[in-house]
Amino acid sequence: MLNWEDIFATRSSRMKASEIRELLKLLDRPDIISFAGGIPDPALFPDQDFKAAYADIFSGAAVNAALQYSVSEGYKPLREWLVAEMGKIGVTCTADNVFIVSGSQQGLDYLGKLFLSPGDTALVTWPTYLGALQAFNAYEPTYDQLTLTGNRTPDSYRKAAQAAGGKVKFAYLSADFSNPTGETVDRAGREKLIDLADELDIAIIEDAAYQSLRYDGEAIPPILALELKRKGGDINHTRTIYCGSFSKTLAPGLRVGFVVANTEVIRKLVLMKQAADLHSSTINQMAIAHVAERGFEAQVQKIKAAYSKRRDAMLHALATYMPQGVRWTRPEGGMFIWVTLPDGVDGASLLAKAIEKKKVAFVPGKAFHADGSGANTFRMSFSCADEKTIDEGISRLGALIREETGAA
Structure with missing residues (x-):
């Protein structure tokens, strides 16, 4: 057998x-x-907005593009809409900084693949999003607890990673209404995380799946926006990788998410997508763009x-x-x-x-x-x-x- x-x-x-x-x-x-x-x-x-969106796609010349192979980066009108939306929350970028994935879960998988060699350390909160752990686990990391309170030093993270046989590669967290706790990282905690990442020279993966769903309290700028402000407004000088999704706002079944980051990271992610599934569903991206532009x-x-x-x-x-x-x-x-x-x-x-x-x-x-x-x-x-x-x-x-x- x-x-x-x-x-x-x-x-x-x-x-x-x-x-x-x-x-x-x-x-x-x-x-x-x-x-x-x-x-x-x-x-x-x-649902009626999506019904109209697909009807519009199939009733015009766009249907040929919708059913054809497309670019790995994603549907450009959707990426351009996202550029405008990111600008509203303090993130200045271009379409070259936006990459469409098949749900933000695919983005987490790609980022695990991009950064983690066996034995490397990922910093995560205790507790953290289960889907992130599942995405990262396949790349055989060690985990260390990311804490933004207390007196733990950057060197302690570095030494723990060395003892485990690798390097610290990134810190992952959901800063707004996190899954599973619903808690939000305050501005001081976000600033401290940027300090930590700069000291360790690691990436920050900001999972923003729930950011749009604030019911009360004062909005806090995304980590990427805070880092941009520090780094002179040039996203290509930042280390924060922002992962977003339409699953919690429009529809999860279409599997459309996105990553916003510096172009060096985006280029690597595009290569991964070319090797994995070529591109996310074009027609679903077009439908998302149609609905988002008219009523997000x-x-x-x-x-x-x-x-x-x-x-x-x-x-x-x-x-x-x-x-x-x-x-x-x-x-x-x-x-x-x-x-x-x-x-x-x-x-x-x-x-x-x-x-x-x-x-x-x-x-x-x-x-x-x-x-x-x-x-x-x-x-x-x-x-x-x-x-x-x-x-x-x-x-x-x-x-x-x-x-x-x-x-x-």
């Missing part, structure tokens, strides 16, 4: 099934109240109005039903709330009981920690449940935690 494990590359052993993707299967069960999937509400998709801001305002009410409903329900000893974040935007249970309460064990006894689902927090910690935490998403369902689900979950902990 052929032993495939002897033939697979060693990096394949680092590839694990996503707990989140497995939990999404629960969405097909009508009896389950699911706070597990960090996905947008399909009822809020601009209105769409963002619509989803913000809906999600902010659901966030408020979940925060109110947590305050109403959770026993003493349970803590949670209070995000100013995004899709997630992070819950910390009393020490000794395991989130994965709680999930099994929650599904069996209370018909409620969430995502245990351990998978979001590169070091395997965080067993007493879990993530909840409020994006796909109405206020009544949120209240019912949190009520059931609070009752279960009281049963398990004996808390008041």
